[in-house]
Amino acid sequence: MKKIMIDPVTRLEGHGKIAIFLNNDGGVANVYFQVPELRGFEKFSEGRPAEDMPQITQRICGVCPEAHHMASTKALDDLFHVEPTSTARKLRELFYSSFYVTDHTTHFYILAAPDFVMGPDAPPAERNILGVIAKVGLELGGAVIKTRHENHWVIQTIGGRPIHPCFGLPGGVSKAINEEERVKIGEIAKQSVEFGKLSLKVFDDVVLKNKDYLDMVLSDTFTHRTYSMGMVDENNKVNFYDGKVRVVDPEGKEFIKYAPQDYVKHLAEHVEPWTYLKFPYLKKIGWKGFVDGKDSGVYRATPLSRLNAADGMATPLAQEEYEKMYSTLGGKPAHYTLATHWARLVELLYAAERMVELVQDPEITSTDIRNIPTATPDEGVGIVEAPRGTLTHHYITDERGIIKKCNLIVGTTNNYAAFYMSVKKAAEDLIKPGKEITEGLLNRIEMAWRPYDLCLACATHSLPGQLPLEVTIYDAQGNELKKLSQGI
Amino acid sequence: MKTLVLGLGNPILSDDGAGIRIAQEVGKQLNDPQITVSETSAAGLSLLDSIVGYDKVIIIDAIQTKKGQAGQIYRMKSEDFSFAKHFSSPHQTNLVTALELGKMLHLVMPQKITIFAVEAKDIASFSEKCTPEVERAIPEAVKMVIEELVG
Numbered sequence: 344m345k346k347i348m349i350d351p352v353t354r355l356e357g358h359g360k361i362a363i364f365l366n367n368d369g370g371v372a373n374v375y376f377q378v379p380e381l382r383g384f385e386k387f388s389e390g391r392p393a394e395d396m397p398q399i400t401q402r403i404c405g406v407c408p409e410a411h412h413m414a415s416t417k418a419l420d421d422l423f424h425v426e427p428t429s430t431a432r433k434l435r436e437l438f439y440s441s442f443y444v445t446d447h448t449t450h451f452y453i454l455a456a457p458d459f460v461m462g463p464d465a466p467p468a469e470r471n472i473l474g475v476i477a478k479v480g481l482e483l484g485g486a487v488i489k490t491r492h493e494n495h496w497v498i499q500t501i502g503g504r505p506i507h508p509c510f511g512l513p514g515g516v517s518k519a520i521n522e523e524e525r526v527k528i529g530e531i532a533k534q535s536v537e538f539g540k541l542s543l544k545v546f547d548d549v550v551l552k553n554k555d556y557l558d559m560v561l562s563d564t565f566t567h568r569t570y571s572m573g574m575v576d577e578n579n580k581v582n583f584y585d586g587k588v589r590v591v592d593p594e595g596k597e598f599i600k601y602a603p604q605d606y607v608k609h610l611a612e613h614v615e616p617w618t619y620l621k622f623p624y625l626k627k628i629g630w631k632g633f634v635d636g637k638d639s640g641v642y643r644a645t646p647l648s649r650l651n652a653a654d655g656m657a658t659p660l661a662q663e664e665y666e667k668m669y670s671t672l673g674g675k676p677a678h679y680t681l682a683t684h685w686a687r688l689v690e691l692l693y694a695a696e697r698m699v700e701l702v703q704d705p706e707i708t709s710t711d712i713r714n715i716p717t718a719t720p721d722e723g724v725g726i727v728e729a730p731r732g733t734l735t736h737h738y739i740t741d742e743r744g745i746i747k748k749c750n751l752i753v754g755t756t757n758n759y760a761a762f763y764m765s766v767k768k769a770a771e772d773l774i775k776p777g778k779e780i781t782e783g784l785l786n787r788i789e790m791a792w793r794p795y796d797l798c799l800a801c802a803t804h805s806l807p808g809q810l811p812l813e814v815t816i817y818d819a820q821g822n823e824l825k826k827l828s829q830g831i
Numbered sequence: 832m833k834t835l836v837l838g839l840g841n842p843i844l845s846d847d848g849a850g851i852r853i854a855q856e857v858g859k860q861l862n863d864p865q866i867t868v869s870e871t872s873a874a875g876l877s878l879l880d881s882i883v884g885y886d887k888v889i890i891i892d893a894i895q896t897k898k899g900q901a902g903q904i905y906r907m908k909s910e911d912f913s914f915a916k917h918f919s920s921p922h923q924t925n926l927v928t929a930l931e932l933g934k935m936l937h938l939v940m941p942q943k944i945t946i947f948a949v950e951a952k953d954i955a956s957f958s959e960k961c962t963p964e965v966e967r968a969i970p971e972a973v974k975m976v977i978e979e980l981v982g
Contacts, residue, residue: 471928485936
């Protein structure tokens with residue numbers, strides 16, 4: 344056996360690169376952002392039966408396969424012109440709410456909490472989940488693991504498989520749940536509500552009661568006044584599974600509200616010469632560059648944007664937290680990027696409360712779980728709110744249901760422009776002539792993008808299993824001054 | 832000894848699916864109630880969920896290294912990845928951190944974790960097939976995993 348050295352600086356192919364160029368004075372001249380391009384999904388899809396898409400598309404993202412499965416299943420409903428039964432809709436939403444609990448839990452405790460619990464200047468070796476648990480307590484760590492584990496059981500029980508569900512079918516779902524499962528899911532849902540409340544208390548204790556952190560959350564460095572996008576129900580309350588997509592302007596006034604099928608009328612994509620990324624923007628406003636404001640077509644689709652775009656939460660405890668959040672932030676809409684972490688926890692509580700509501704619904708154990716499609720398929724669009732933004736699946740097929748064309752707007756991509764603006768602004772505000780570029784300063788720049796939790800080429804899983812991202816700072820002559828690497 | 836063989840990767844992203852392909856082949860050749868063969872596209876904390884409760888775990892994955900040749904097979908212990916904890920940002924949980932977390936929380940963690948990794952050539956193109964170089968390495972990798980299980 345050959346002994347090998349695993350060189351960690353080897354995974355340079357296919358990772359995200361942020362390049363910050365300084366001017367002669369040592370201030371920021373420009374910022375560029377590149378990510379790897381995964382090639383050929385559309386071609387890969389063409390010629391396949393549409394009903395395979397909920398299985399295939401969930402492999403695109405290693406973080407939220409459940410979201411793709413759900414958007415794809417809804418696109419099939421539309422494609423085959425069939426409505427799911429009432430029970431099927433509720434099972435899908437119950438499943439999806441449970442997924443939200445796990446995903447938001449992971450994001451907050453793995454990504455967000457270390458910056459605040461350990462502090463932005465803590466050494467990277469401590470600024471992680473292990474440090475958080477060491478500081479906050481094993482009990483909380485156990486609760487994080489338990490909540491995730493139990494909700495994975497819910498996802499598996501309803502979805503048919505762990506991680507990669509297989510229950511979504513046009514017109515419904517493939518299996519019902521029995522009374523025993525319902526009771527157990529009900530217990531998990533109630534515990535998840537308690538966990539949601541606990542998480543908001545952690546946020547309150549650690550962030551809100553620390554004046555420095557609150558000042559940072561409210562600072563201009565981490566603020567962008569953009570349009571906000573999110574899905575709402577018939578009462579304009581946040582809904583992850585179904586409804587219309589609502590966009591409000593930077594003052595909070597409704598700008599558009601569209602049914603999934605109309606997405607092409609409202610969104611367009613801008614291309615820059617320095618990156619493969621395409622930057623979605625609001626078509627009616629147009630692309631005016633990477634700028635804030637009502638005249639710019641840049642929008643955000645994050646947990647905070649969803650709360651901005653809605654009139655409130657549909658469950659009581661989440662509504663209370665919603666009101667508290669906007670009261671603290673000085674009104675609605677809020678444009679403080681770091682408050683996205685807070686909004687995420689409000690959503691976590693909502694998802695858990697929604698689980699409780701759904702599992703208590705008398706229809707939830709019904710076996711009327713599918714309407715068989717009879718119409719000829721042609722074209723279908725399905726939208727859900729993925730944790731990282733509004734997720735759109737659009738398929739066009741022949742009369743046999745074979746895919747001819749497929750277009751996806753993945754949640755993350757909605758936020759590309761805002762992400763770039765956030766990194767640029769933080770870099771410009773924090774890197775100043777004569778000021779030493781420290782690890783803590785770089786981490787604060789990183790904090791500007793962390794709330795978006797972009798899935799950059801997250802479909803790959805090669806070792807070491809981390810999302811690779813690298814920030815390099817160059818001087819005016821193009822010499823490398825400093826490099827911050829993540830997962831490389 | 833309760834053993835898990837876990838293929839890791841993405842089956843529709845060319846060589847990224849090598850680990851899953853190898854695990855599937857291993858599964859076809861085994862008939863031992865003590866050995867579970869499974870596959871996942873998850874990483875980090877979800878990986879922790881998958882391995883808790885087993886005595887012995889074999890993880891099979893794709894890898895990209897600086898000078899590696901496509902199809903090269905590596906056998907590693909989880910300690911070999913300890914660099915990742917120090918080198919990376921704290922903000923994504925890697926295998927080592929997930930294992931440490933499990934120990935910290937007193938979960939029933941495997942006594943032995945072995946990782947087999949195949950050097951990938953293409954992990955950015957959507958395809959259900961591996962590249963020819965990786966495809967050729969699969970039988971050898973299957974043999975190595977089975978030897979590890981038997982020996």
